[in-house]
Amino acid sequence: MTSGETAGAARPLTPEDIERIILVSDAQIAPDGRHVAYVQTRLDREKNDYQSSLYIVPTDGGARVRYTAAGARDTFPRWSPSGDRLAFLSNRSGSSQLWTIPLAGGEATQLTDLPEPVTFFAWSPDGATIAFVSKTEAEQLRRQEESTCVETEAAPDEETDVVRLTRIRFRADGTPGFLDDKHSHVWCMPSTGGTPWQVTSGDFDDGWPAWSPSGRELAFASNRTPDREYNNVHELWAVNARGGEARPVLVGQQAMFGEPVWSPDGTAIAVVGHRDPVSGSATNANIWTVAASGGEPENRTAVLDRSAGNAVATDTGVEVSCGPAWLPDGSTILYQLSDWGSVHVYAVPVVSGEPRPVIAGDRCVSSFSVSADGSRLAFVAGDALNPGDVYVCDADGANERRLTAVNQEFFASVAVSAPEEIRFRSQAPDEAELQGWIMKPVGFMPGRRYPMVLEIHGGPHSMYGNAYFHEFQLLAAQGYVVLYTNPRGSQGYGEAFTKYTLGAWGEKDFPDFMGAVDHVIGLGYVDPNRLGVTGGSYGGFRPDWVIGHTDRFKAAVTQRCLSNLWSFFGTSDIGFWFGAYEIGAMPWEDREPYLRLSPITYVDRMTTPLLILHSEQDYRCPIEQAEQLFVSLKALRREVEFVRFPDESHGLSRTGKPKHRVERLQHILGWFERHL
Numbered sequence: 001m002t003s004g005e006t007a008g009a010a011r012p013l014t015p016e017d018i019e020r021i022i023l024v025s026d027a028q029i030a031p032d033g034r035h036v037a038y039v040q041t042r043l044d045r046e047k048n049d050y051q052s053s054l055y056i057v058p059t060d061g062g063a064r065v066r067y068t069a070a071g072a073r074d075t076f077p078r079w080s081p082s083g084d085r086l087a088f089l090s091n092r093s094g095s096s097q098l099w100t101i102p103l104a105g106g107e108a109t110q111l112t113d114l115p116e117p118v119t120f121f122a123w124s125p126d127g128a129t130i131a132f133v134s135k136t137e138a139e140q141l142r143r144q145e146e147s148t149c150v151e152t153e154a155a156p157d158e159e160t161d162v163v164r165l166t167r168i169r170f171r172a173d174g175t176p177g178f179l180d181d182k183h184s185h186v187w188c189m190p191s192t193g194g195t196p197w198q199v200t201s202g203d204f205d206d207g208w209p210a211w212s213p214s215g216r217e218l219a220f221a222s223n224r225t226p227d228r229e230y231n232n233v234h235e236l237w238a239v240n241a242r243g244g245e246a247r248p249v250l251v252g253q254q255a256m257f258g259e260p261v262w263s264p265d266g267t268a269i270a271v272v273g274h275r276d277p278v279s280g281s282a283t284n285a286n287i288w289t290v291a292a293s294g295g296e297p298e299n300r301t302a303v304l305d306r307s308a309g310n311a312v313a314t315d316t317g318v319e320v321s322c323g324p325a326w327l328p329d330g331s332t333i334l335y336q337l338s339d340w341g342s343v344h345v346y347a348v349p350v351v352s353g354e355p356r357p358v359i360a361g362d363r364c365v366s367s368f369s370v371s372a373d374g375s376r377l378a379f380v381a382g383d384a385l386n387p388g389d390v391y392v393c394d395a396d397g398a399n400e401r402r403l404t405a406v407n408q409e410f411f412a413s414v415a416v417s418a419p420e421e422i423r424f425r426s427q428a429p430d431e432a433e434l435q436g437w438i439m440k441p442v443g444f445m446p447g448r449r450y451p452m453v454l455e456i457h458g459g460p461h462s463m464y465g466n467a468y469f470h471e472f473q474l475l476a477a478q479g480y481v482v483l484y485t486n487p488r489g490s491q492g493y494g495e496a497f498t499k500y501t502l503g504a505w506g507e508k509d510f511p512d513f514m515g516a517v518d519h520v521i522g523l524g525y526v527d528p529n530r531l532g533v534t535g536g537s538y539g540g541f542r543p544d545w546v547i548g549h550t551d552r553f554k555a556a557v558t559q560r561c562l563s564n565l566w567s568f569f570g571t572s573d574i575g576f577w578f579g580a581y582e583i584g585a586m587p588w589e590d591r592e593p594y595l596r597l598s599p600i601t602y603v604d605r606m607t608t609p610l611l612i613l614h615s616e617q618d619y620r621c622p623i624e625q626a627e628q629l630f631v632s633l634k635a636l637r638r639e640v641e642f643v644r645f646p647d648e649s650h651g652l653s654r655t656g657k658p659k660h661r662v663e664r665l666q667h668i669l670g671w672f673e674r675h676l
Contacts, residue, residue, distance in 0.1 A: 012415050012442060012477040015665035018470050019043040019658055022406040024388045025318035026076065026367050029378035030083045033371035034059055036378040036403060037077040037086055038390050041318055043658035054088060057403045059376065059392045064404060067101060068108060081127040089118060098132055111193055115140050120207060124215045130191045131209040131218055135182040138198045167229055171573045173620040173650045186220055188241055199243045210260045216241060219249060219260040219269050232277040232577065234258050236269065236290065250290045250297055259323030264330045267292055272308050272323055278581050281461040282502065284495045285309050287324055287335050287348055300333065300348045304355045311338040311491035312364045313457045314467040315653050316387040320367045327395065328374040334358065336365060338492045340435060341465025345379065358397040362466045384419045387468040415442040417476035424519035427511035436485030436516050439476040451530035451676040452481040454517060458537030461498050463490040471665060478669055481526050487512035503584040505597045506545035513546065530676045534668065536560045536653060537621055541599060544629065547610065548602030555675035557611045557668050560650055562621045563600045563629040571622040603632045609639040611671040613664060615648035643667050
């Protein structure tokens with residue numbers, strides 16, 4: 001299918017169609033390799049919420065079976081080692097708790113009923129115990145149990161609405177209100193039910209527990225450094241599964257390591273990360289191994305200048321923790337890798353040899369798992385025309401088979417545009433070759449000239465790529481050429497490429513965008529007098545920067561933007577470390593780049609009509625960033641509108657309430673329709 005053609009379409013896409021798309025995630029193959037459990041999620045407009053259910057599909061073909069239907073969020077399915085049960089997380093009882101359901105069918109059983117949610121869990125090798133993570137404290141659980149058994153006299157009302165803060169990390173985007181002093185710790189409990197016991201404790205956050213093959217120890221990631229309030233260090237520790245003092249495995253590295261997995265023989269542990277925690281995603285994440293007894297780690301993937309993990313940006317993705325996986329013979333580690341707009345599964349030999357692709361192609365693999373004997377892989381993959389389905393293949397990638405087609409009927413009824421990959425030259429002096437994509441309007445007619453919208457991703461170190469993006473398809477359905485690119489600063493092209501914009505936001509990537517714009521105009525079907533630009537987060541910073549440095553765009557939409565780096569430092573949940581790293585100094589050390597690189601510095605040059613979309617509870621790019629821009633432009637008598645979304649966080653376009661997600665798309669379409 002060529003760009004602009006329809007897939008047997010009967011009608012154009014609408015904003016409301018986001019509610020009709022089924023999102024598939026977290027493919028987990030059974031130990032015997034005969035079934036795959038996965039999650040189906042869809043937006044529920046009536047409840048203005050999300051519903052997720054667990055499904056199971058045979059790997060040799062056959063109909064999928066819905067295993068849970070509670071009208072809630074059932075997620076994170078994990079098979080018991082014997083394959084006779086599934087454990088999963090569900091909020092059906094109010095908050096996220098641990099449940100199990102037998103493979104033979106029947107009612108799900110709730111295992112935990114804790115004061116705080118359960119966020120992660122792992123089966124022990126013998127299936128008798130489940131380790132999990134929660135902010136619940138032992139004393140808190142004891143009080144809860146006592147209150148259900150003994151009627152106690154109510155304590156005097158000493159509550160206050162005054163908030164006292166003592167920590168620099170007092171907010172986290174996606175978490176309403178202010179952070180409390182509770183910490184995530186590792187717990188264990190019998191897998192058939194019973195009393196949980198707390199394994200780790202203290203003034204630390206512990207996560208990603210992983211069982212040793214013997215079942216005696218749990219490895220976990222934690223920041224136990226004295227300066228942990230201010231840094232992003234994640235180190236590797238281990239502790240007896242019955243509790244006790246944790247022992248260091250990989251500490252003193254000033255590193256960001258996570259998602260530990262023990263080798264099959266128990267002698268080593270694999271982790272994902274890098275040794276520059278302040279840099280976040282600007283530095284390539286690699287696969288490392290360390291002796292289970294502790295010692296110096298070995299970087300197994302340094303030879304390949306790409307980052308481990310999934311860096312692709314999309315508005316129809318479901319975030320899943322998908323760390324490395326050992327093959328049962330201990331010879332190889334499988335992991336995700338982001339490369340040139342795709343996310344693949346790679347295999348790296350532990351002894352010697354270079355990483356090689358196992359699952360490749362112009363697509364994005366969002367999760368994968370390995371059968372107990374290592375012979376089969378299950379995975380979820382999607383592309384620009386399909387949000388995702390479940391697949392199975394051999395361990396070397398051969399004999400791939402698609403097991404689901406959950407959106408086939410929907411996409412047969414609507415018009416979609418197949419993107420065309422382009423290579424273009426930056427307008428920077430080095431004229432670097434860069435990658436991008438064009439979506440022609442549905443029903444494209446040669447000889448006509450169309451308005452074009454430039455879409456810019458955030459991060460800044462994420463990437464666009466071979467993934468379905470509803471917003472892009474919606475614009476193409478309404479008659480726009482859609483251009484999206486990976487300018488320098490993006491992941492997927494090497495670490496130097498990713499770090500290119502450090503200390504030069506806007507300045508260094510602006511020529512990359514404009515090179516793409518002029519390349520597409522040169523193709524002859526774009527009207528240069530009807531150009532629009534939009535993006536969110538750092539992708540919202542970029543439209544602000546663009547319209548402060550050129551008047552070529554006739555309309556702009558800035559979403560969850562960052563306009564003033566000076567105030568971002570002290571108001572964002574990550575500003576005090578992320579901003580300082582990306583700009584290169586603390587504000588009081590060198591204020592000049594904070595002013596020079598802030599789009600609001602150039603607000604008097606902004607003449608392009610601007611729509612500002614922002615969430616009230618955005619703590620990543622706080623709404624004051626949008627307010628400053630709006631008030632300044634109004635004072636200058638410029639054309640600007642400001643749309644505020646209550647009770648939404650930075651993730652509005654991906655995880656916001658269904659009603660608001662639809663309204664957001666309607667506002668974007670309305671603004672471009674009015675001006676382009």
